[in-house]
Amino acid sequence: MSAKMQTQRQNLHILSGDYRLILNKVYENNLITQREYNNLKSINNANAETYVNDLVDKIMNKGEDKCKDFLNLLQTDGAIKETFPQLASLQCSATRWEYVTGKIRPVGLFVIINNKNFKDGSQRRGTDKDAQSLAEVFSWLGFRVLMCEDLNKDQMDQALTFVASLADMSHFVDPQQVLEHGDAFICSILSHGKKGVVLGTDRNPLPIKEITRKFRGCDQSVLTGKPKVFLIQACQGSNIQRAVQMNDMEIDDDTSPLTIPEEADVLVAMATVEDHASLRHIVDGSWFVQSLCEQLKERCPRGEDIVSILHYVNDDVAHRETSLLAKQMPEVRFTLRKKLVLQPQCT
Structure with a gap:
């Protein structure tokens, strides 16, 4: 600490x-x-x-x-x-308050689901680089990082259900360790995917809508009114802007009396637009995650908010291409009511 x-x-x-x-x-x-x-x-x-x-x-x-x-x-x-x-x-x-990112206690909980080894024997090479980069950056930003590796569809669903309520995390962390949501919740899922879903290691699909729905605001939720961010590194289809041989790139396919809407305060950042593939280097990690980490490290100390930072990520990834001109375009959608500013906690 x-x-x-x-x-x-x-x-x-x-x-x-x-x-x-x-x-x-x-x-x-x-x-x-x-x-x-x-x-x-x-x-x-x-x-x-x-x-x-x-x-x-x-x-x-x-x-x-x-x-x-x-x-x-x-x-x-x-x-x-x-x-x-x-x-x-x-x-x-x-204290930089827009969405509060924790000044009296830890900023919040950052959960990484890193699916590398699949039941069919295949691997998502380079994903460990992404997971490590994310863990380092968000630890630097003051988050408690929880890493879950190689989860099938049911295990992903169970883990996210437990995280949403923090009801019983004994399967994933030491029972003596205390987890709390803090002032923001961020989840990154690194896996294969198809349109509207991410895949477990058994290649069964978990709809992204079901994931975000678990964290909807309600009277009982401590996350109501607080930002909930989902960073998805997974394909959303198999289309590539141009047919190319990928060489060393792989595809991740197959406050009273005030009230707020239950779908408020959510941000979902996808590595790619619907129906298209996302690219991941087998050593250096994915374009999207690595760009995100670079931009966070550069711009969070300046006090820039997460949506503005994701604009730079979109632009950076859009300018990248393989030797055979394969391209990728990330997509961000959100219902955030305020700016979310994440500040480094380590000096």
Whole structure:
């Protein structure tokens, strides 16, 4: 864990020292509603840190201005300054709120499903390079990375169902390890695919719509109102813009009373457009994933949002071609209501 992340967890622990003072001050300064105040006061069977977590989530989901007002309150209110002198050095500029990407606790959970070895004996060579690049970049961005390898269709479906609720992840992680969604959820699936689906290692299809549907907003979901991003490296058909011999490239074929739509806050970035193939180098990895990682490393420190970064990925991949002029065009679709800014957590 980086020094910055340790400081963020320490700040959460500090606020837990007198959470009722913080709650009262937040309400007095109109950062939460009467109803939210009453609900937070009445939470049962929760420790102090849980109270603070819930309070911070409420404020951060209200927008950048409320988030800045909260940080300003922590640094300027007399009673808070007297009770929590450790917060004097807290920097307002440390929080970039558009979609909150975690400033009090880890940014969120990043799940990679990396299907390399298929039941028919075939391999997706180069996919380990993609998985490693993604893990490194999103760890740098402060995400907890969970890697799942060589899952058949049912195992993919089960893993994603569990991740959506974090109900029982004992099959995938050490039971003693605590997983939490944090402020954003990102999933990358590296596999073969066909139109509208990704394939398990048994080559049975799992519809992409079914995957994203598992993470739809609902009253009970802690991910409601938070960004959910899906990065899909898989073909969506077998068409190639020109018939070519691929040489060393392979194809991956065969806040109250506010409400929001249940399909809100989702982004799906596909390596290729519908009906077409995506390209993957057998050593260097796929065009799409490698371009994505390069652009994230270059542009996240500048504060650019994920959609803007994906524009650069689209342009970069569109300019690439094999020696025989095979091309690829990624596609991005989203229902994000705000900009999603991911910032490096390591200095």
